[in-house]
């Protein structure tokens with residue numbers, strides 16, 4: 028029997044797929060402490076991984092491990108260098124995690140640009156008429172420029188939604204050809220600073236790497252329009268949180284939406300939690316019925332396909 032550890036609970040549809048397959052013996056591991064993972068993972072052949080950090084100390088103990096199937100597409104919680112050295116495969120869930128995040132980004136852009144929370148509160152607080160005569164900060168998306176940083180699976184879903192709102196789309200992704208961006212209706216930006224200066228909205232959909240860590244800091248935000256908004260659904264470290272808080276407080280930018288944080292959950296004293304100019308969600312861009320089910324099914328199917336030697340190459344991370 029092939030032994031699989033399901034690290035961190037996932038949607039039942041994925042767990043059932045593995046449990047109902049007679050080739051596999053599965054255990055769901057909910058305690059994600061390093062000690063527990065060390066003691067539980069040493070004899071497994073495969074791991075499905077949602078939250079939980081799999082570092083080299085843990086991997087060192089996993090003498091039989093052949094594959095890690097990530098529940099999602101980011102893999103900054105795994106020691107990829109170690110995986111490469113030991114020839115352990117790393118799989119991701121491909122396009123299953125792109126529609127919901129793209130919709131989440133649109134929701135955040137719309138919520139902020141339409142001052143939605145203010146309107147909601149004004150109705151509840153009996154200010155229905157009063158709000159009519161205040162100076163409106165809400166703005167139309169039509170003809171506004173969005174800069175999408177990272178034009179992968181999510182970026183490509185996002186552009187369609189932005190074009191539907193008649194926005195102009197600028198794309199900064201040095202690894203994607205101009206032709207591909209143009210064919211999808213975007214304009215390739217070669218110098219990030221040029222894009223930042225023009226953008227009314229900035230959306231980040233890049234992996235967290237040495238190059239993207241803190242790629243948006245105070246210096247970059249100062250290049251942006253005072254009326255601009257920033258949406259980050261990628262990874263917390265991509266924006267410098269302290270700088271973002273300062274930029275919002277000093278009106279360097281207008282607003283922000285964050286689904287991800289440098290430390291998750293964020294510390295109680297993280298000033299962004301009290302900052303009214305930022306809209307927050309708990310790493311929830313994929314929390315839809317469709318996405319959680321599809322992601323879990325794909326995570327499980329990747330394990331099955333791996334051991335049956337029929338894996339779709341698009342699911343394999345080149346280490």
Ligand SMILES: NC(=O)c1ccc[n+]([C@@H]2O[C@H](COP(=O)([O-])OP(=O)(O)OC[C@H]3O[C@@H](n4cnc5c(N)ncnc54)[C@H](O)[C@@H]3O)[C@@H](O)[C@H]2O)c1
Nearest residue numbers: 100101177178179180181200202232233234260261312313
């Ligand atoms: N909030 C959530 O729940 C959630 C859900 C899914 C994905 N994510 C995050 O979003 C990221 C993007 O997801 P995806 O599926 O689109 O990934 P992807 O791998 O398909 O696309 C990432 C794109 O970023 C580009 N890129 C890499 N380094 C860059 C750089 N320095 N500057 C500009 N572009 C760069 C790559 O060329 C690629 O096109 C993931 O890495 C993950 O961390 C978050």
